Amino acid sequence: MPGKRSNRAIARDEGLERTDNNLDLTTWPQVNMINQKNYYTEYLKRDDQYYAYRIQHEEDTNRMVREARDRDRALAHSNLNNGTPAEPGLVDEDDVGAAASLQDARDFSKIIVIHPGSQNLRIGFASDALPKTIPMVIARKARENESEEGGGEPKPKRIKLDNKVLAESEKWFGDDWAREYAAMSVELKQTMRNHRIRLMPNSKEMVVHYNKKKVHETITEHNDPHRIEWTELPPDPRKAPDYFIGQEALRIPEKSNPRYKLFWPLRHGWLNEKDYASKNLLLQDFAVILEQAIKQQLGLTRRRDWAQYSCVFVIPDLYDRNYVTSVLEILMRDLGFGRCCFQQESLAATFGAGYSSSCIVDVGAQKTSICCVEEGMCADNSRINLKFGGTDVTETFIKMLLFDHFPYADMNLKRRYDFLLAEELKQKFCTVQEMDITVQLYEFHLRAAGQDTRRYTFKTYDETMLAPMGLFQPTIFDNSEKLAGRRKLFGRSYDIYDGSPNDPRSAAQDAVLQWASGQDPSVSNGTTSETPIASLVLSTPSRQLPFQNLSHLTEGEGTPRSSEAGSPGPEDTPQPGRDSPAIGGEDRPTISFHDPVVEKIKEAEARDTILPIMPLDTAILTSITQAARGDDRKMREFLGGIMVIGGGSKILGFNNFLEERLRDMTPALSKEIFIGSPPRELDPQVVVWKGASVFGKLSGSGNDSWIGREEWDFFGSRVLMQRCQFLW
Known part of the structure; x- marks a missing residue:
């Protein structure tokens, strides 16, 4: 029996003894496994880990250093004037421009405030009391002007028979429009009778009879004290400028040589994709208008x-995210500003009016926006953007006048001088005060380039009030062309991670689209109530209003899902969105799979096919309801702080009329409703610009919303995520 052997001997005899020199098999560092039960990371959890925040912190530090050096310099200068030698180290000769740079940071004349609109552009320095206002239009050389395009089809469009306009003006705009116009007239008469306002019999017949027989008077140019100075062109067409902007563009004669065509870069609050064939040309015109406005209106020629x-x-x-990113590129690259920031319209309006909480109703030229602002933030679910405004009131007013045999039957809003005349007539004669609805005799002067001035007299009855009432019955407006060209040049923005559309949405805007598509929002929520406000309150405050009226446009809505992220199906199963064949017999239920990204894209495409319109009073209550989210205190606060701004609201008695309609819709809260005008007798059209100028002066260079050139060069449009004070 062999004796016991040691482990070392066994290892030597069996060939298991270690013969290496304890060197590692590789020189790569070996990372030990982390403890899965207790670990954490600080990645992107501190502000200093973001480059944009680090730049802002460095700017604040440099500003504090400059201020300290300026104080030392001022102290040293005062000591020298008093005969006392300055202490060493107080004056820094290397920082000669520190005082100048600090002065520039506090100089409000170095801040330019820009508020573009569909019809007007308002621009000025933050130190100005009021902005400069110019039309947001550019005229470029073309073969024919806008009134000659399409065979000279006028606006508003008349119905033709055998290529001839019908003789009866009552048939110019179709039977449907005539019936709606008549219904509005009957409703107005009934309302006036309820208010015990005396009505004259046969008022309409008196107006039509007078307008049919009235003939204009001709006034020679030298006898017209208010003649218009038209834009002069050089005798040689080859030397004519390539473009004009603003008022000069609107004053170009229709028969000019060469011809000029008007282009409006913004229409209905969107980029005008209908009239442009190129995305670059659209952005170029937008940049040219801003550039020329800065040079001509602000005097910055270099x-x-x-x-x-x-x-x-x-x-x-x-907003559209693509619009904001395009504007950012124009401001930083094409115009070359040192820094810029963005501000929302409703929030800027509260800055201009000095309100902390309010419901802002901005009736513009071609869009109406409604938003509730609370403590310096826009309530996301309350944002509404309606595609009608003062221009629709103007066109409807002209259609009503033509329907009642307006003496100037050739009125064409595509002609520049007719468009300006129509705006003037609306501003002078339109009202929503029922006491003014009587047979009135008015006059106007028609001035066209190369023609003598013509003086017209005409009578009106209820047209002056029915046209502004279209804001509360938007179906009377011509909405046929407002979605033309939508998404032709600028597609919607998509998330870079999952590819879903990421343009901002709101529950109130979804309710508007439901109403426009013919579905009552209260029915879609499964609630019924006699009070319009109560019918719009959601049962679950934490969730947005479901967009149920478009459910038939998406596939397979019968299977609910609990998360946004889709799970891949097993092999040999149908593709997402398609029903699988029956398994084991025809009676088995079908299985369907959903791709949430595809559903979001289809829903966004369906949303783009619906024009967002809703009666103004209903839209205001919808916005306030979504902002209050069932809180009675907030509801009363917003109802008592409604502020109406915008040029489209400058109609005589508009605020009182809107207040009465809101009280009739909500009798339980009628005492809480109050509509105020901008304070300090400020023009409603410039409240937004004024608030943006106040915002630009806040905190000076320490405002966190400024986007510097270095950040933009490094990040591009991604810097908006850190710089915007609203949800981007």
């Missing part, structure tokens, strides 16, 4: 100096 200026740009509450 572009190399613009790098010393900052810009505050006003955007809509419900």
Whole structure:
């Protein structure tokens, strides 16, 4: 029996003894396994880990250093004047421009505030009391002007028979429009009778009879004290400028040589994709209008100096992300500003009016926006953007006048002088005060280039009130062309991670689209109530209003899902969105799979096919309801703080009329409703611009919303995620 052997001997005899020199098999560092039960990370959890925040912190530090050096310099200068030698180290000769740079940061004349609209552009320095206002239009050389295009089809469009306009003006705009116009007239008469307002019999017949027989008078040009100075063109067409902007563009004669065509870069609050064939040309015209406005209205003719200026740009509450990123590129690259920031319209309006909480109703030229602002933030679910405004009132007013045999039957809103005349007639004669609805005799002067002035007299009855009432019955407006060209040049924005549309949405806007598509929002929520406000309150405050009226446009809505992220199906199963064949017999239920990204894209495409329109009073209550989210205190606060702004609201008695309609719709809260005008007798059209200028002056260079050139060069449009004070 062999004796016991040691482990070392066994290892030597069996060939198991270690013969290496304890060197590692690789020189790569070996990372030990982390403890899965207790570990954490600080990645992107501190502000200093974001480059944009680090730049802001460095700017604040440099500003504090400059201020300290300026104080030392001032102290040293005062000591020298008093005969006392300055202490060493108080004066820094290396920082000669520190005082100048600090002065520029506090100089509000170095801040340019821009508020573009569909019809007008308002621009000025933050130190100005009021902005400069110019039409947001550019005229470029073309073969024919806008009134000659399409065979000279006028606006508003008349119905033709055998290529001839019908002789009866009552048939010019179709039977449907005539019936709706008559129904509005009957409803107005009934309302006036209820208010015990005396009505004259045969008022309509008196107006039609007078307008049919009235003939204009001709006034020679030298006898017209208010003649218009038209834009002069050089005798040689080859030397004519390539473009005109603003008022000069609107004053170009229709028969000019060469011809000029008007282009409006913004229409209905969107980029005008209908009238442009190229995306680059659209953005170029937008940039040219801003550039020429800065040179002509602000006197900054040297572009190399613009790098010393900052810009505050006003955007809509419900904005398109592609629009904001395109504007950012124009401001930083094409115009060369040193820094810029963006501000929403409703929030800027509260800054201009000095309100902390309010419901802002902005009736613009071609869009109406409604948003509730609370403590310096826009309530996301309350944002509404309606595609009608003062221009629709103007066109409807002209259609009603033509329907009642307006003496100037050739009125064409595509002609520049007719468009300006129509705006003038609306501003002078339109009202919503029932006491003014009587047979009135008015006059106007028609001035066209190369023609003698013509003086017309005409009578009106209820047209002056029915046209503004279209804001509360938007089906009377011509909405046929407002969605034309939508998404033709600029597609919707998509999330870079999952590919879903990420343009901002709101529950109130979804309710508007439901109403426009013919579905009552209260029915879609499964609630019924006699009070309109109560019918719009959601049962679950934490969730948005479901967009149920478009459910038939998506596939397979019968299977609910609990999460946004889709799970891949097993092999040999149908593709997402398609029903699988029956398994084991025809009676087995079908299985369907859903791709949430595809559903979001289909829903966004369906939303783009619906024009967002809703009666103004209903839209205001919808916005307030979504902002209050069932809180009675907030509801009363917003109802008592409604502020109406915008040029479309400058109609005689508009605020009182809107207040009465809101009280009739909510009798339980009628005492709480109050509609105020902008304070300090400020023009409602410039409240937003004024608020943006106040915002630009807040905190000086320490405002966190400023986007510097270095950040933009490094990040591009991604910097908006850190710089915007609203949800981007």
